[in-house]
Amino acid sequence: MKRQFTPARLDVRAFAEDGSLLSGQARVGDFARLAAEAKGEGQDRPLTWSAQGELRDPQHVNAQVWVHLKAQAVLPMICQRCLEPADIPLVVDRSFRFVADEETAAALDDEAEEDLLAISRAFDLPGLVEDELLMEVPVVPRHDVCPTAVQLSVEDPDFEQPRPENPFARLRVLKGGG
Ligand SMILES: [Zn+2]
Numbered sequence: 001m002k003r004q005f006t007p008a009r010l011d012v013r014a015f016a017e018d019g020s021l022l023s024g025q026a027r028v029g030d031f032a033r034l035a036a037e038a039k040g041e042g043q044d045r046p047l048t049w050s051a052q053g054e055l056r057d058p059q060h061v062n063a064q065v066w067v068h069l070k071a072q073a074v075l076p077m078i079c080q081r082c083l084e085p086a087d088i089p090l091v092v093d094r095s096f097r098f099v100a101d102e103e104t105a106a107a108l109d110d111e112a113e114e115d116l117l118a119i120s121r122a123f124d125l126p127g128l129v130e131d132e133l134l135m136e137v138p139v140v141p142r143h144d145v146c147p148t149a150v151q152l153s154v155e156d157p158d159f160e161q162p163r164p165e166n167p168f169a170r171l172r173v174l175k176g177g178g
Helices: 012-017 032-037 102-108 125-136 167-175
Strands: 021-027 046-056 064-078 085-099 115-118
Touching: 012 046, 012 064, 012 085, 021 125, 032 064, 032 125, 046 125, 064 125, 085 102, 085 125, 102 115
Parallel strands: 085 115
Antiparallel strands: 021 046, 046 064, 064 085
8 A cells, every 4th residue: 555645744765765746736825935925915826836756776775865846836026127016937846865864965965966955754845845936936026028118217228226335445445555
């Protein structure tokens, strides 16, 4: 009989050993931090995710535990160019390798190309879904093409932001150096 897995308390190794698949149909409002990015708008928007477990090299003493994660949602935000509402699509498609603990993950992080996480028998999968979607939220949300005419001053490539004074230059002056 196949083992049953609980997304919020996932036994990651068993999930990978079984090559199991979990998926969820949620709402943006179910994820508080994500919903906050949308300033409370679009709470009922669908958020779908799926996770596929994989045990690589299963005969090996150090078989690798992998989880392949996909998630998507469309977040209503405010376009910072035209200040009108903009639907910002968030798409996650990423694979994670689970290692013994946080220390191992940190130690291997530089050399490994994949994302590393500490293995757990009660891993918070929805938390990872939310973390990954949050990382896709643009710092400056914008329409690809704004629906309304945008003021020229912002679009003009010659328009320069006033540059903040370099505090170190000022320090040198104060010190009397040159
Ligand atoms: Zn816009």
